[in-house]
Amino acid sequence: MATITGVRVEDVRFPTSVTADGSDAMNKDADYSAAYVVLETDAPDPDDPGGTLGGYGLTFTIGRGNDIVAEAARQQAAALVGRDVDQLAADMGAVHRDLTADSQLRWLGPEKGVVHLSLAAVLNAAWDLVARRAGKPLWRLLVDMTPEELVDVADLRYLSDALTRDEALAILRTHEDTKQERVAALERTGYPVYTTSAGWLGYSDDKLRRLCQEAVDAGYQHVKLKVGADLGEDLRRLTIAREVLGPDRALMIDANQVWDVPEAIEWMGALARFDPLWIEEPTSPDDILGHAVVRRAVAPIGVATGEHCHNRVMFKQLFQAGAIDYCQLDTGRLASINEIVAVLLLAAKFGVPVCPHAGGVGLCEMVQHVSVLDYVAIGADLTGRVTEYVDHLHEHFTDPCLVADRGAGTAYVLPARPGYSTRMHEESLDRFRFPHGTYWVRDTADHVPH
């Protein structure tokens, strides 16, 4: 027996705005933050002699309002207290349905915004707990499921006009027999990544050039830059980046939603000569039809979006409308594995590569599991796939993601430790808990949060 005995939710904020890490055309002063959920149990942790089993999950925000998400998570997670962990594990589809079915909280979305971010945090913690209980990394727990088990986990509501349960099963069964081959391949090479660390808008030209060179030296084949604040600056920065990267490495650009549709098309006309692989978030993340118009206008440059795509119904339409070339689902915005599996299945049906959004806090730790799941059991293809990696804040996690170049370009090393990789060090919580952590109490003389 293992019973969930309590819930702890933490508002954790890192002062990233001080260094302009994470700065882009829409978000100039992000303080990377996590609404962090701990599900406490009364059972021993099989992986930690003397320790107690817990589930650790989070969603990512950029500062103010993280307390609001934390409070919503607190209210939603309360429904899990007293539940038996093994019963949860046996039907995680039902856990997801129970938590999304609160008719009063549903009004606040539905399935979007604060209550969906917080639900992601709670369910991420639940999935972490279930994987730790099983003693497996989450990707392994998922790829070990039968097609029927994985479909039962997926939230297919509102999708049947695009993907039936039978079609979903057929996709999974196609790849069932060859899963272990793909696991073995990833154990050799890792899962390919690109870096955004070089290209934040707030960095100087010298820093941009140096970081691009470091990315090349580290084996990256893909580098992403932020654009969209000023056309002249974009031209100058992209010239630098392309010089350093050379003609063969991929250069992606990200406008973070600053343009209207006609403006996106015009601006991209000026940036096309840098041969970007994709333009990311060219306009409002809600504008499915607008993305489709932009995509037709800027081809062969690809259109990518998803980090603000709030649920599977929006992704369904992005696919139906032929609006995107790359699906950048977000593990803090979708309601955890249940909704992510549904989107991976949709993407497989429509033939759109999934390149998850990462960076932030803990997103890299999570997306490695999702990309491995996709390749091993669902999409079963690496063509056009590359997952985001940003090199910061990993030191706060007990099982940080690792990247390495094993001869096929820089790649995530397959997670080997149990869980979803998002447990944070207690010392990090003590320092960056907002507003009473030691950093925020003592070290903020030169940094009032904006």
Add this chain to the structure above:
Amino acid sequence: MATITGVRVEDVRFPTSVTADGSDAMNKDADYSAAYVVLETDAPDPDDPGGTLGGYGLTFTIGRGNDIVAEAARQQAAALVGRDVDQLAADMGAVHRDLTADSQLRWLGPEKGVVHLSLAAVLNAAWDLVARRAGKPLWRLLVDMTPEELVDVADLRYLSDALTRDEALAILRTHEDTKQERVAALERTGYPVYTTSAGWLGYSDDKLRRLCQEAVDAGYQHVKLKVGADLGEDLRRLTIAREVLGPDRALMIDANQVWDVPEAIEWMGALARFDPLWIEEPTSPDDILGHAVVRRAVAPIGVATGEHCHNRVMFKQLFQAGAIDYCQLDTGRLASINEIVAVLLLAAKFGVPVCPHAGGVGLCEMVQHVSVLDYVAIGADLTGRVTEYVDHLHEHFTDPCLVADRGAGTAYVLPARPGYSTRMHEESLDRFRFPHGTYWVRDTADHVPH
């Protein structure tokens, strides 16, 4: 001079789940609630000798989580403290831009869910304040604006592929010279309404029959029923309603998002024989393309949606995709008049009648201003228009909406008092403030909020 000196935000909840008022196929146990914002000033109230000028606004929720919305409103409204009321009034477009531009809070939407609901409450209070300062009902303040002033108020961001500023101005100028004629017409007849009071799912057949008869007796030409929980029950309830209404009165039905797209089409095949004017919320409110498919399949029955449509970008696409016959925008979900004017302009361009969602708490009080604005200055047409009215909870407002039949069917009587009509009685706040109001402390022996 009039300065905003403070903000008060209240979590107010009414125990409507006790009587099944508001019950539908998705929301079985709504406790109608308001996140209620008071902007306090240091100026005298021109309408209340000895009183102090204030702005009173709200957004509507259905219970749990209302505290979360209230907290978000508290954080957003803080930016207004210290501001001069007349400066605000002179550029309400800038007020809206300032409050939506918080890049950290924006991450929690963007422009959706809790932070957009709360922004609606804050901006509704700001618009109420500005109208009270001018001594005018809000509709009058707005129709007295020039086309340029009204366009400057509107949030047109992300809309230029569907509606340019020049097109918006052209729409307003077309109707500029005849505004007073339409005001005079509405002063005679009021603005046409329909009632949802008869048709909640939790009511017995006898109560349904009695309430339908009362609606007929009160002069209603349109009555709306909830459907979607059980087909057999729908057939029985619609038979009763159609018997009482006769063949000529309009019957609308509302599924509150319970169906997938194919299910909606199949279910509506079975309900078509009751000749409904529209099917409301047949599927996920995010499913623009799904609504378009349903609309083509169920014609000539109309498709209506909007109470959960979270922003103008979604409405733009509903219009572009030809997905709806009726636009049911919601005054608690869109970010107040700034976003509502944008949607009214889009609707006018695409020729879709606007029939705002109401009911709840305070929504009827607000929508009367919006519908009058639409008819007088923007859409300038009553064809196909009918605004929702639900007869409950009006007693909590100092200037409740009024409906009357003046010979052209039941209609909202034009609001005559200054403001947006959403100021609540202090006694109502004292009783229903959650969780410490006298009702929740004393009277809840038989009602634990679900």
